[in-house]
Amino acid sequence: MPTKLSRRDFVKLCAGSAAAISMSGLLAPYLAQAVEAGAPPVIWIQGASCTGCSISLLNTVHPDIKEVLLNTISVRYHPNLSAASGDLAVNEGIFKTARDNPKKYFLVVEGAVPTGADGMYCMVGERNGQHITFLDMVKELGSQAAAILNFGTCSAYGGLPATPPNPTGCKAVGDVVKNVPIVNVPGCPPHPDWMVGTIAHVLLYKDIPELDSFGRPKMFFSHIIHDNCERRQYFDNAIFAKNFGEPGCLLELGCKGPMAFCDSSTRPWNGGVNWCIRAGAPCLACTEPQFPGWPIYERMPEMPIGPAMTATVDQIGGVLGAAAVLGIGGHLAGNVMTGRIGGKNNEKEGDN
Structure with a gap:
């Protein structure tokens, strides 16, 4: 098995039609090596969404999702898939990972950010006896991340939650967090390869892929x-x-x-x-x-x-x-x- 995959070969693999069915499987050996070598951790959080992006990820078939989550991508927390909950998940999982890896972890955001009523429309946990709004979590975690990966149109551009009349004041993540690199992987929901491929890029090269004018990876969003x-x-x-x-x-x-x-x-x-x-x-x-x-x-x-x-x-x-x-x-x-x-x-x- 080759020990290195150049960015050029990576982009060709992601964009090639031969990868349409088995891209994740072809990338798995390289990603496993990256994880073993200390790939940056990934934190996945959800706001105003239908969870469809996560469901789409679960439809990864080559390899199956268990292989992807356990051995392929270094996801430290996912609200639907992590076994931990409550304080163990929020403080020991999410915020501890962020504290231990400042500017070295990647934040995946699924769903728009409700900003109305100071974010009170979307509560995601507690810390020190106080409620944590999704708005505050996105701001805190996003500001300390190496980059933010917006999975789905809701987090990327606002999507359905931000469509008028928008009573909860939902916004795209990029309207809430500034001065941090952002990758938008839109779709309602995105194809699993777009998500796995984007995570693969940041894990392998510790950097974001080349983007178009709307912040989308060109390797998936270059053609109509x-x-x-x-x-x-x-x-x-x-x-x-x-x-x-x-x-x-x-x-x-x-x-x-x-x-x-x-x-x-x-x-x-x-x-x-x-x-x-x-x-x-x-x-x-x-x-x-x-x-x-x-x-x-x-x-x-x-x-x-x-x-x-x-x-x-x-x-x-x-x-x-x-x-x-x-x-x-x-x-x-x-x-x-x-x-x-x-x-x-x-x-x-x-x-x-």
């Missing part, structure tokens, strides 16, 4: 869903489904694949079995900061393309009545110019 969508050919031929269960691109039914950055189309879920589009559902772009503050199963009036451009959905394809299209994802304009989309003689559904 639309580029490799199984229904891409429908889009290219201007065939749009009007009802669920019909063949066709799902753009009319609220699919936001042209603006969703992640690799779900090449890294299916549940052991490589399925993902949203294959299951017949539109992509909801749950990895984007705006999620879920837009129409879910309705097409959007405008589809963002880049920093300075948008295209209205009504401009897309002859089926929707348009002949001129601005373009989506860098390829649509070319399709219009070559007559593949928008012409009156396009092939209709059922034609050969």
Whole structure:
């Protein structure tokens, strides 16, 4: 077994399609060595969330979750999986780990941070006879961490808890803790490989991976869903489904694949079995900061393309009545110019 994995090879492994089913298994030997060599500890805490991110992690299948937790990643505390509870968990587990490893541990946060009523909407324990709010825990632990790993859209960007009217004043972790490196691994929930891969990077190299403009690891969030969508050919031929269960691109039914950055189309879920589009559902772009503050199963009036451009959905394809299209994802304009989309003689559904 090799004793060292270069960052370049690591990124290639995480981004490669061959890792779609067994990435965690391929990384396990290197991570076990890192843990034995004294890898930085990981503390996992939860706030305003549905615990779906943890459930997603439990779906890690290569190796199984027991191997991941016990021998692969150095998780010192997890609210759902740790045997300890009460004072033993909070003071001897969480805060002692932080005291003993200042600026050397990594804090995983799942869930948004309720800030209303001084954080009283989310209590997570006691210390010296006083309640501990999740707000205070995030501030204290986050300020002393080597970096914060936000797992899930709620901790990364606020997500559902921070969507208006937001009575508890939920915020993203980055709005609460400043001057600490932050990695956002969004998704509702994230793919287990995104979480294990991000933890693997910080354990192996004691540093955070390369990030995009929204703080996401580029090794998982560099491409849009639309580029490799199984229904891409429908889009290219201007065939749009009007009802669920019909063949066709799902753009009319609220699919936001042209603006969703992640690799779900090449890294299916549940052991490589399925993902949203294959299951017949539109992509909801749950990895984007705006999620879920837009129409879910309705097409959007405008589809963002880049920093300075948008295209209205009504401009897309002859089926929707348009002949001129601005373009989506860098390829649509070319399709219009070559007559593949928008012409009156396009092939209709059922034609050969």
